[in-house]
């Protein structure tokens with residue numbers, strides 16, 4: 560069994576490095592790129608997974624500390640797939656009352672850390688994890704050196720608002736001025752560009 564799933568971080572950002580705008584829904588990518596990301600749910604991949612004896616559709620996973628998630632949100636209602644919610648031990652009773660049986664609440668310990676979450680997913684048979692953060696979530700996977708691949712889409716626009724959310728927050732990243740990441744591929748997808756970075760020796764082309 561793998562210690563942790565092959566972990567791919569996927570994110571779209573503006574030219575000036577922002578991924579979201581407070582209070583409004585920001586469309587950074589284009590239809591062709593949404594289709595590329597959505598390929599994980601394609602009929603062909605579902606058949607391949609069934610043939611390999613694994614779940615036909617990927618499970619969905621989220622993390623929460625405050626446990627204010629809406630059980631009627633699209634994340635919980637869409638798709639007939641297992642949904643896992645990791646939260647700190649102290650919040651488990653509240654999360655179970657709020658979200659079960661729609662989702663399975665997992666005790667993430669004193670503080671949910673992405674290493675523990677990744678190991679737990681491996682135990683549950685997850686071989687491949689696609690992380691669609693938020694800057695806070697991406698930062699934790701990157702600074703804890705838990706990512707094998709980064710797929711970064713750059714949209715042809717500026718946000719120009721320092722209140723917007725950046726791709727990552729402050730932290731000590733394994734890739735820095737003294738240790739550059741490996742750029743594995745560059746691809747144009749309509750009006751956006753997809754950059755693929757290999758972040759570990761497990762990177763699969």
Ligand SMILES: NC(=O)c1ccc[n+]([C@@H]2O[C@H](COP(=O)([O-])OP(=O)(O)OC[C@H]3O[C@@H](n4cnc5c(N)ncnc54)[C@H](OP(=O)(O)O)[C@@H]3O)[C@@H](O)[C@H]2O)c1
Nearest residue numbers: 570571578579580622623624625671692693694695696724
């Ligand atoms: N462009 C893109 O590809 C893309 C993709 C996704 C999101 N976004 C944008 O990103 C922005 C949000 O990013 P963000 O940096 O504010 O946050 P984030 O990475 O989305 O994480 C936000 C929430 O995740 C939970 N969380 C994170 N780490 C946790 C931990 N260790 N333990 C428990 N819970 C944890 C917390 O939930 P609770 O508050 O429930 O405790 C936290 O408020 C939004 O504007 C969104 O639109 C952009």
